[in-house]
Amino acid sequence: MKKYIILISAFVTIMITNQQLNAQIKVNSDGQIKILGDRETDDPNKDLSMQVFGKYGTYLTNGKIAVGDYGRVENSGANVFIGELGTNWDSDRLELHGKKGIYLTYEQGYNYGDIIGKWDIDQPDRFQFEVDVYAKGIKLNSDEKFKTNIKPLGKKLDVLKQLKGVSYKLKQEKIKLSPEEIEELSGKEQEDLALINSSTTDDRTRLGFLAQDVEALFPELVEEDKDGYKYVDYVGLIPVLVESVKEQQEQIDELLKLAEKKGLLNQEN
Known part of the structure; x- marks a missing residue:
């Protein structure tokens, strides 16, 4: 009898959990995923694959997705996330947040030669680009x-x-591999390697x-x-x-x- 009670309790727990998940995450018949909400007036043309709503107000604003550990904001958390700027208002502004740095990268990512631009808490007064920057004009605070x-x-x-x-x-840094190492690469990897090395040529x-x-x-x-x-x-x-x-x-x-x-x-x- 005790075993049956345990099984029934587990079944009820699973059902409650599934109901809670269904209330938070919804997969529509067309494959769209909606998190924390689903309004017909949002994305009427079905352009989105996934939409993350926030928990504030009628507009379900300030949806955020954290990457890795997050922590509590009151304890200097909010480590790495992307979302709508603000906490409880409909800003319609993208927020890209890295508590200790924001890096724009390509190819392998964190290696220094793969950084396009960066802001780092070690030098918080600057945003540094590793590429030429083109603009219609630059005006400085004076x-x-x-x-x-x-x-x-x-x-x-x-x-x-x-x-x-x-x-x-400028000195040019290229990825140098031996013929043996190149042979171990797939055809797509070899094409990517050739593209990367050709794109770094600035004579x-x-x-x-x-x-x-x-x-x-x-x-x-x-x-x-x-x-x-x-x-x-x-x-x-x-x-x-x-x-x-x-x-x-x-x-x-x-x-x-x-x-x-x-x-x-x-x-x-």
Whole structure:
């Protein structure tokens, strides 16, 4: 009798659990998966394979999917997730969250050479790209309201004349495998390997400065990251160039005045 009671209890538990799951997760006849809700007005054209609703309000907003461990928000949890921005309002804004970093990668993922762009908590004041960035325009924060301890730059022409411009090419990192290792790859893997190696070829000649040269003359324009690589604030060179041009023009004006005084210039009638 005791065994029957245990079996009946287990059966009831399974039925209750299934009812709870069915209330939370629904697979429609067309294969769509709906989690935490299912409204006919959502996705009327059936574009989605899966839809994750949130638990807040009429609009079932702020659905989120965690990847890996999550933790409690009040205990600095919310580790890695993707979802709708906010906690209890219908923002219609995508949130991509990594508590200690956000990495955009390709191919093998976490290897440094496979990173397209990243933000890391080790250097929280920057988002770093490992590719060229193209944009219609870039505007930088330069309002006086955000600045303090403002001082004139002064004359920099003599220092600027010491800076050496160079032409260069970027080093290219490719995946190198032995013929034996390549033979062990499938045809698709070999095609992918060839594509990756061909896409890393950038033989363009570029113009610029060496960070070490700039640092020796304008240390304020060079930063070093935690891996020891140096970066140049090229935009910061613009005020140096402007002040140097003004200084050079002052020298030219003084020479013209001196030449005119000595009658070395043709006088117009």
